[in-house]
Amino acid sequence: xxxxxxxxxxxxxxxxxxxxxxxxxxxxxxxxxxxxxxxxxxxxxxxxxxxxxxxxxxxxxxxxxxxxxxxxxxxxxxxxxxxxxxxxxxxxxxxxxxxxxxxxxxxxxxxxxxxxxxxxxxxxxxxxxxxxxxxxxxxxxxxxxxxxxxxxxxxxxxxxxxxxxxxxxxxxxxxxxxxxxxx
Amino acid sequence: xxxxxxxxxxxxxxxxxxxxxxxxxxxxxxxxxxxxxxxxxxxxxxxxxxxxxxxxxxxxxxxxxxxxxxxxxxxxxxxxxxxxxxxxxxxxxxxxxxxxxxxxxxxxxxxxxxxxxxxxxxxxxxxxxxxxxxxxxxxxxxxxxxxxxxxxxxxxxxxxxxxxxxxxxxxxxxxxxxxxxxx
DNA sequence: CAGTATTGCTAGGTTGTCTAGTTATCAGAG
DNA sequence: CTCTGATAACTAGACAACCTAGCAATACTG
Numbered sequence: 001x002x003x004x005x006x007x008x009x010x011x012x013x014x015x016x017x018x019x020x021x022x023x024x025x026x027x028x029x030x031x032x033x034x035x036x037x038x039x040x041x042x043x044x045x046x047x048x049x050x051x052x053x054x055x056x057x058x059x060x061x062x063x064x065x066x067x068x069x070x071x072x073x074x075x076x077x078x079x080x081x082x083x084x085x086x087x088x089x090x091x092x093x094x095x096x097x098x099x100x101x102x103x104x105x106x107x108x109x110x111x112x113x114x115x116x117x118x119x120x121x122x123x124x125x126x127x128x129x130x131x132x133x134x135x136x137x138x139x140x141x142x143x144x145x146x147x148x149x150x151x152x153x154x155x156x157x158x159x160x161x162x163x164x165x166x167x168x169x170x171x172x173x174x175x176x177x178x179x180x181x182x183x
Numbered sequence: 184x185x186x187x188x189x190x191x192x193x194x195x196x197x198x199x200x201x202x203x204x205x206x207x208x209x210x211x212x213x214x215x216x217x218x219x220x221x222x223x224x225x226x227x228x229x230x231x232x233x234x235x236x237x238x239x240x241x242x243x244x245x246x247x248x249x250x251x252x253x254x255x256x257x258x259x260x261x262x263x264x265x266x267x268x269x270x271x272x273x274x275x276x277x278x279x280x281x282x283x284x285x286x287x288x289x290x291x292x293x294x295x296x297x298x299x300x301x302x303x304x305x306x307x308x309x310x311x312x313x314x315x316x317x318x319x320x321x322x323x324x325x326x327x328x329x330x331x332x333x334x335x336x337x338x339x340x341x342x343x344x345x346x347x348x349x350x351x352x353x354x355x356x357x358x359x360x361x362x363x364x365x366x
Numbered sequence: 367c368a369g370t371a372t373t374g375c376t377a378g379g380t381t382g383t384c385t386a387g388t389t390a391t392c393a394g395a396g
Numbered sequence: 397c398t399c400t401g402a403t404a405a406c407t408a409g410a411c412a413a414c415c416t417a418g419c420a421a422t423a424c425t426g
Contacts, residue, residue, distance in 0.1 A: 021329030022321035028336035029317075035340040036216075041263070050413075072374060085414055087375055092413095109373045109422040133342035134212075138205035141335060146204030148328045149335050152320065153211035157218040159316035233382075255405065268383055270406055275382095292391040292404045 029156070043126050049096070052079060054123075056089060057098055060115045061123055069112045071104065098122075212339070226309050232279070235262055237306075239272060240281055243298040244306055252295045254287065281305075 044051055059078050063070045070078070076086040090113065093099040098119035104110035141149065227234055242261050246253045253261070259269040273296065276282040281302035287293035324332065 020322075021324065021326050021333070022318060024333045025321040025324065025329050025336070026317060028333045028340070032336045032340040032343070033219075035344045039343045052413085073372085081413095082415060083374065084376080084416080088413070090374095104373095107373080107423070109420095111374070130343055133345065134209060134339055135205060137335065137338040137342050138208040139203075140338070141204065141208065141331075143204050145331045145335070146208050148324075148331050150204070150207045150211045152324065152328070152332050153208070153215045155320040155323070156317060157211070157215040159320050160215070160222045160313055161218045162316065235382085256403090264382095265384060266405065267385080267407080271382075273405095287404095290392070290404080292389095294405070 025152075039130065046126060047122060049092070049098075052081065053089060053093060053098075055079060056093065057115060057119055057123055058127070060099060060113055061120055064115055064120075069114060071110050071112060073110075075113065093119075208335075222313065229309060230305060232275070235264065236272060236276060236281075238262060240276065240298060240302055240306055241310070243282060243296055244303055247298055247303075252297060254293050254295060256293070258296065276302075 040051065040054070044054055047054060049057075056075055056079055059075065060070060063074075072086045072090060073083070075089075076083050079086070079089075081089070090099065090101065094101060097116060099113050099115050102112045102114055104112050138146070223234065223237070227237055230237060232240075239258055239262055242258065243253060246257075255266070255269045255273060258272075259266050262269070262272075264272070273282065273284065277284065280299060282296050282298050285295045285297055287295050321329070
């Protein structure tokens with residue numbers, strides 16, 4: 001976690017005891033990410049399921065609430081896994097009592113996956129509190145602050161999303177020598 | 184993994200005129216997380232390795248730069264995996280030429296893992312640009328804005344971290360007993 | 367009604383993780 | 397110095413979750 005200063009920037013705040021605000025921000029991002037990852041791990045363990053199962057359950061609950069239940073196909077595309085994996089995932093979730101397969105009202109070869117009340121309660125008890133706390137923190141911001149944070153997060157998402165890939169997923173040897181020296 | 188936030192949000196506050204800023208913030212958080220997840224997936228595929236391998240490589244490079252190289256044991260605890268998994272992980276990374284096992288200077292049963300220059304270049308070329316863009320976005324903030332964002336992120340991390348309240352496990356009877364990743 | 371597309375499931379194979387046990391080395395007690 | 401327990405990394409075997417390929421049932425279309 002060494003946040004070393006950019007040598008090119010030349011500014012260094014060591015004597016003031018304060019580092020450049022930009023570094024503090026990025027470090028806060030990292031800290032949040034770490035905290036979230038840890039939370040996910042705890043959830044995963046507490047519910048005795050894998051990461052994907054939790055995510056699938058969240059999608060299902062969300063869809064249930066929205067009144068647009070999901071089929072295994074929808075779930076597969078949302079999760080980015082294959083149809084076969086979705087079948088086994090639903091087997092797991094069905095066996096553990098979190099979801100149920102219902103026949104599709106109009107398409108007799110399709111299914112509708114519904115989350116059980118137990119799953120709803122369980123997810124709510126583990127993730128609802130977290131969401132509530134996050135919401136509280138977000139509500140504590142003034143409108144201006146919220147706008148600042150939102151804009152920044154969008155900028156970050158854009159920064160992460162913009163991938164200029166001069167090289168495709170070809171072999172690695174091709175780009176072993178181009179160090180952008182951007183550090 | 185682009186979803187429906189734009190449509191739903193636009194649909195939503197079109198009549199209201201203003202949506203609660205807190206919701207916008209939380210949605211921006213979600214959007215950022217999705218973008219980052221997608222980026223990780225791209226990186227993972229571009230480098231032809233698993234998620235953990237990339238993370239391990241980042242830890243190793245970071246430690247190398249800090250002058251405090253890691254042993255397999257350190258890596259295992261940082262990654263939260265077992266000693267055996269670490270061995271196979273190092274086998275993979277060694278075989279692909281990303282790291283090398285060196286003898287520990289003082290402890291003859293221990294090892295020191297060093298990342299190769301190729302790995303350094305590779306990670307820099309894939310993640311360096313992203314980091315640079317993030318840094319630019321962070322630097323674009325005024326000191327006040329940065330303070331706001333930092334404080335908010337810390338609040339969020341705290342919200343996510345404090346999850347140790349008693350959960351009702353009443354409905355949980357048929358869960359697995361040996362969850363993956365159990366420490 | 368025939369032909370194609372789609373849905374979910376099954377079979378077989380790959381990968382990454384785990385637990386348990388082994389070997390080599392270290393550190394401390396006698 | 398030697399013996400004993402702890403530690404570091406590795407090996408072996410098993411398991412969970414994913415994938416691709418292919419199948420039966422059903423929907424849609426000409």
